Amino acid sequence: MNTDASPPRIVVADDEVDVRELVAYRLSRSGYEVIEAQDGEQALRLALEDPPDLAVLDVMMPKLDGYELTRRLRAEPSTQRVPVILLTARAQEADVSQGFEAGADDYLRKPFNPDELLARVRAVLGRR
Amino acid sequence: MRGLTPRFVLASAALLAIVVGGFLVMGIAVNQLQNSERVASSSANVLAAANQLEKSTIDLETGLRGYLLAGQTRFLAPYDSAIASYPRLAGQLTSLSAGNPDQAARAEQLKRSIDGYVTHWSSHLIGLAAHNLPAARRREASGQGKNLVDAIRNQFAAFTAAQSRLGAARTRHADHLGSLALNLSLAGMAICGLLVLGLAIGLRRFVVAPVHRLADAVSRVAAGELSVRVAEGGVSEVGELTAGFNTMVSRLERHHDELESQKDELEAQQVEIETALEAVEEEKAHSELLQRFGDELAAVSGVDETSRVGLREIGDFARAELGAMYVLDLNDDGYVLAAARGLPGSETAPVLRSGEGLAGRAISERRPVTVSCPETSLGLATLAGTRDALHELHVPLLHGERTVGVVSLGRIQDKSFSPDDLAVISGLAKRTSVAVVEALAVRRLETVAHELETLLSSTDEGIYGTDRHGVVTLVNRAALEQTGYTLEEMLGRNAHELLHHTRPNGEPYPIHACPVLGSIESGQGCRIEDEVFWRKDGSSFPVEYSAYPLFDGASVTGSVVTFTDISERKVAERQRDVQHAVTRVLAEADSTVEALPAVLAAVCEGMGWSFGFAWEADPQASELNCFAMYATAGTEQDARRLAAETVTPSQFPAGAAMVRREPVIGTEIETTTRTGPTTAPLRSAVAVPILGLDGTLIGVSEFFSARSVMEAGLTETLASIAGQTAQFIERKRGEARTEQMRQEFVATVSHELRTPLTAIDGWLHVLLSEEPGTLNADQQRFLRTVKRNSDRLIGLVGDLLLAGQIEAGRLTLELDDVDIAELAREAAELVSATAAAKDIDVDVDIRPDGPVVVRGDRARLMQLLGNLLSNAVKFTPARGNVSVVVQTRDSAGTVTVTDTGIGIPAADRGRLFERFFRASSATEHAIAGTGLGLAISKAIAESHGGDIRLADHDGPGTSFVVELPLAVREEMPL
Numbered sequence A: 001m002n003t004d005a006s007p008p009r010i011v012v013a014d015d016e017v018d019v020r021e022l023v024a025y026r027l028s029r030s031g032y033e034v035i036e037a038q039d040g041e042q043a044l045r046l047a048l049e050d051p052p053d054l055a056v057l058d059v060m061m062p063k064l065d066g067y068e069l070t071r072r073l074r075a076e077p078s079t080q081r082v083p084v085i086l087l088t089a090r091a092q093e094a095d096v097s098q099g100f101e102a103g104a105d106d107y108l109r110k111p112f113n114p115d116e117l118l119a120r121v122r123a124v125l126g127r128r
Numbered sequence B: 001m002r003g004l005t006p007r008f009v010l011a012s013a014a015l016l017a018i019v020v021g022g023f024l025v026m027g028i029a030v031n032q033l034q035n036s037e038r039v040a041s042s043s044a045n046v047l048a049a050a051n052q053l054e055k056s057t058i059d060l061e062t063g064l065r066g067y068l069l070a071g072q073t074r075f076l077a078p079y080d081s082a083i084a085s086y087p088r089l090a091g092q093l094t095s096l097s098a099g100n101p102d103q104a105a106r107a108e109q110l111k112r113s114i115d116g117y118v119t120h121w122s123s124h125l126i127g128l129a130a131h132n133l134p135a136a137r138r139r140e141a142s143g144q145g146k147n148l149v150d151a152i153r154n155q156f157a158a159f160t161a162a163q164s165r166l167g168a169a170r171t172r173h174a175d176h177l178g179s180l181a182l183n184l185s186l187a188g189m190a191i192c193g194l195l196v197l198g199l200a201i202g203l204r205r206f207v208v209a210p211v212h213r214l215a216d217a218v219s220r221v222a223a224g225e226l227s228v229r230v231a232e233g234g235v236s237e238v239g240e241l242t243a244g245f246n247t248m249v250s251r252l253e254r255h256h257d258e259l260e261s262q263k264d265e266l267e268a269q270q271v272e273i274e275t276a277l278e279a280v281e282e283e284k285a286h287s288e289l290l291q292r293f294g295d296e297l298a299a300v301s302g303v304d305e306t307s308r309v310g311l312r313e314i315g316d317f318a319r320a321e322l323g324a325m326y327v328l329d330l331n332d333d334g335y336v337l338a339a340a341r342g343l344p345g346s347e348t349a350p351v352l353r354s355g356e357g358l359a360g361r362a363i364s365e366r367r368p369v370t371v372s373c374p375e376t377s378l379g380l381a382t383l384a385g386t387r388d389a390l391h392e393l394h395v396p397l398l399h400g401e402r403t404v405g406v407v408s409l410g411r412i413q414d415k416s417f418s419p420d421d422l423a424v425i426s427g428l429a430k431r432t433s434v435a436v437v438e439a440l441a442v443r444r445l446e447t448v449a450h451e452l453e454t455l456l457s458s459t460d461e462g463i464y465g466t467d468r469h470g471v472v473t474l475v476n477r478a479a480l481e482q483t484g485y486t487l488e489e490m491l492g493r494n495a496h497e498l499l500h501h502t503r504p505n506g507e508p509y510p511i512h513a514c515p516v517l518g519s520i521e522s523g524q525g526c527r528i529e530d531e532v533f534w535r536k537d538g539s540s541f542p543v544e545y546s547a548y549p550l551f552d553g554a555s556v557t558g559s560v561v562t563f564t565d566i567s568e569r570k571v572a573e574r575q576r577d578v579q580h581a582v583t584r585v586l587a588e589a590d591s592t593v594e595a596l597p598a599v600l601a602a603v604c605e606g607m608g609w610s611f612g613f614a615w616e617a618d619p620q621a622s623e624l625n626c627f628a629m630y631a632t633a634g635t636e637q638d639a640r641r642l643a644a645e646t647v648t649p650s651q652f653p654a655g656a657a658m659v660r661r662e663p664v665i666g667t668e669i670e671t672t673t674r675t676g677p678t679t680a681p682l683r684s685a686v687a688v689p690i691l692g693l694d695g696t697l698i699g700v701s702e703f704f705s706a707r708s709v710m711e712a713g714l715t716e717t718l719a720s721i722a723g724q725t726a727q728f729i730e731r732k733r734g735e736a737r738t739e740q741m742r743q744e745f746v747a748t749v750s751h752e753l754r755t756p757l758t759a760i761d762g763w764l765h766v767l768l769s770e771e772p773g774t775l776n777a778d779q780q781r782f783l784r785t786v787k788r789n790s791d792r793l794i795g796l797v798g799d800l801l802l803a804g805q806i807e808a809g810r811l812t813l814e815l816d817d818v819d820i821a822e823l824a825r826e827a828a829e830l831v832s833a834t835a836a837a838k839d840i841d842v843d844v845d846i847r848p849d850g851p852v853v854v855r856g857d858r859a860r861l862m863q864l865l866g867n868l869l870s871n872a873v874k875f876t877p878a879r880g881n882v883s884v885v886v887q888t889r890d891s892a893g894t895v896t897v898t899d900t901g902i903g904i905p906a907a908d909r910g911r912l913f914e915r916f917f918r919a920s921s922a923t924e925h926a927i928a929g930t931g932l933g934l935a936i937s938k939a940i941a942e943s944h945g946g947d948i949r950l951a952d953h954d955g956p957g958t959s960f961v962v963e964l965p966l967a968v969r970e971e972m973p974l
Helices: A017-029 A040-049 A066-075 A093-102 A114-127 B004-070 B073-096 B101-131 B133-141 B144-222 B236-298 B303-318 B357-365 B419-458 B477-483 B495-499 B515-522 B567-588 B592-607 B636-643 B654-660 B668-675 B714-768 B777-807 B820-837 B858-874 B920-924 B933-943
Strands: A009-013 A033-037 A054-058 A084-088 A106-109 B322-328 B335-341 B369-372 B379-382 B385-388 B391-399 B402-411 B462-467 B472-475 B526-534 B540-552 B555-565 B611-617 B624-631 B664-666 B684-691 B697-705 B815-819 B841-846 B853-857 B881-889 B892-899 B947-950 B959-965
Touching (some): A009 A040, A017 A033, A040 A054, B101 B133, B303 B335, B303 B419, B477 B526, B477 B555, B540 B567, B567 B714, B592 B697, B611 B654, B624 B654, B668 B684, B684 B714, B858 B881, B858 B892
Antiparallel strands (some): B379 B385, B815 B853, B892 B959
């Protein structure tokens, strides 16, 4: 766990507001600072402005999809080490491996159990 | 005693008995004599032995005495040798005297006496002399020894005297016997002489004299004196012989008289025979006439010539000035004038019908017709006009049932046809009939032959005939045209060696394997479709031929072969085969990459070409790049070199085909220019554009060959293949687009379904966690219902998408080592709540000790086991049982899930693993489900190289067994 006084910051990006709110609710209720983005570009901008401790990104987003966004984050020195958890509504396994290739640390298939998301977030942050 | 033989036998036997008796007595006497002499000589032997023994005894005595007197041991030598020899001599004497017991006893006594002398006297004395010679001399001087020896000598004298007496007695006996034998033999000889003399006198009197008389009589009979008789006399057979002789001579006399009378009869018969011979001579003249006539006819041929000669000869014989001959017309039932004699042509009817006029009457009545003036009808053309015949004769020419013509004869002079004339003319007419029939038959044959020849030369099939060795005897126009030979070149030659000497593959075709000759041998026709015939110029052509044996009675005399050049048919067949092969290849291929080399291979192999390419056109159709290639053995290097190059429009023939959009055949020069030097020489190439439905150029297929590719229908066939290929390519492209769209659709649907479900399910989760606020009991129950249905919906979406993936063959696995024993426990854990709610006992039985590791996708395998377990719980009524058994068998791990549920009807078992199939028992019991679970489970098991099936088990319910191959344990490197 983060040893700072301030809670870890998590960028949550999903164009679907209902899902984004669910993630935000779960994470903020669990003590994290959640910064919401409604598309990939916004998420990238927010992340570059102030690199977060974690990014939870939907794969299928307008303007910039989750894979590309991950690659961009990895390409920038400031966000190079920001862990990424991808949320995917796609079924194909190829998508998952594509995510890992882009540099994601974990992925979660939609629909997901919010508690499991929380567990994964804790796990990824704990790895750092 | 009537016969001569028995009398002779008796006399001879008496003589023999006397002689044998005499000799027997003589023999006995001689034998006795010999015995006596043998005894005498043995007696001499006994005496000699006795003397020797006596000498040894004396040696004993003198030797001993000499030793005692001289005191020197060398005087003992005679003694020693006597000691050594006397037992042997004594034994000899005993054995020689064995025949006479008295003498034997005496010999025995002698031996005992000598033994006593040696034992008790001499050896004792010698022993004493060795240490006390004077004592020994004193003992010797006592005379005791001498007394002993004297006694022995007396014994010897007794033995010798007895022996001599014995010998003398035997000699006397022998002398007596000798004189007896001599007397007996003299008496025997005298009796023999008397007997022989008596026999000779008997023979002279009773046999020799009568035989003499008989011999005299025989020689007189031989001289012809048949009245001779012999006085009958003489003993037995000799008497009978003379009586027989007399009977025989009387009989001979009687036969002689008979012969004399027969001789007269024979002379009369001879006169008759001579008369008959004259008749035969006449007959002979007649037959010679017929013979000559036959020869004349045989010398000519043809109906007209035969008729002319026949009429001339018959006319000459009959001395008829006029004559005509009509012969049967084969095509009509009338008779046509075949020859005329002395008749004015203008007045002679050219055609005659049966029953028409006198000649016609002869035909219809089938007998000769004779008429005399004024009924005659023939006339002789003379310078002064016509002179009518005074006598006519019309003779039908008969042959079996048929009347083949008529001969009409007319005489101008007044001389009628006599019966003799008629007889001879009828004979000649008969001959003429035969000749005419033959001539008609030949004419018929010639007509048939001509028709046959026309028939043979008018057909386009080659035909030739052979004798039974296969030598050509007949050949038609088409055969000559197809083979390039002339008639002269083929006739008389062996057809096999000429046309059939080599097999299609170039191997020699031995004549004994030739089916034509085989058909001659077997007498069975044959039909061959896959061989070639060779032309004169050395080229060959595929041929279909039939050979039929020709029979003469039961034996085959030759064969007729009918053949057709089937090059064109073969070409068409080959092209059709290639096209079918391509169609098959395209039907079986899954992708263009797979299909095109196979198409090229089918074409190259089918057509016998070296290699081929499928070139892909660039979007501007300005150049071609290799998409696929096929090369036959040995041409790969050349093919690969060409494949590496880009084809431009200037390159033949592919570039040209690209530009012209039509098939192009490259000449040898164009081909070699294109390819450059090649390992195997190439002579020809062909390129065909592959055009899409809308006319766009997809590519070009191009083939290279070591021989000319040119043949009928080739470009059409290749164009058709290119068309099929183009369709295939376009279809595959279409399928690829469809597949891509489908995937996109699935991704979208997946996203669109899951996103709202994520929100619904996530928020339900949040609500049920009572984090936002506490729920009352009803709220909780309702929300749980919503949650349950939401879960079901999520499961359904997942199954649908997975089923889609499976169908598209896109089920991918994340492989890992998975312990299915552990997995089974977890799966059982997952359904435990549901099972507990229905009071169902879930029992997990892991049989192996350790983990059961398979290589697989953990999530998918979990899904599989989860499906089976949830089904088992779902279909099992309350208070039932579900059991899970994990086992290993060979190299597989099995999980068996058995329930005590409603079971699956037998009728439904076969379709159980089909998608969306639901067992009737499930629908009847209104048990919810999509029918996807088992189909997905099966797909998962199979994608792991395993299987799932219904297991046989007793009792109600259902048992499924999943079998998965165990992971190969990798040895950990140290």
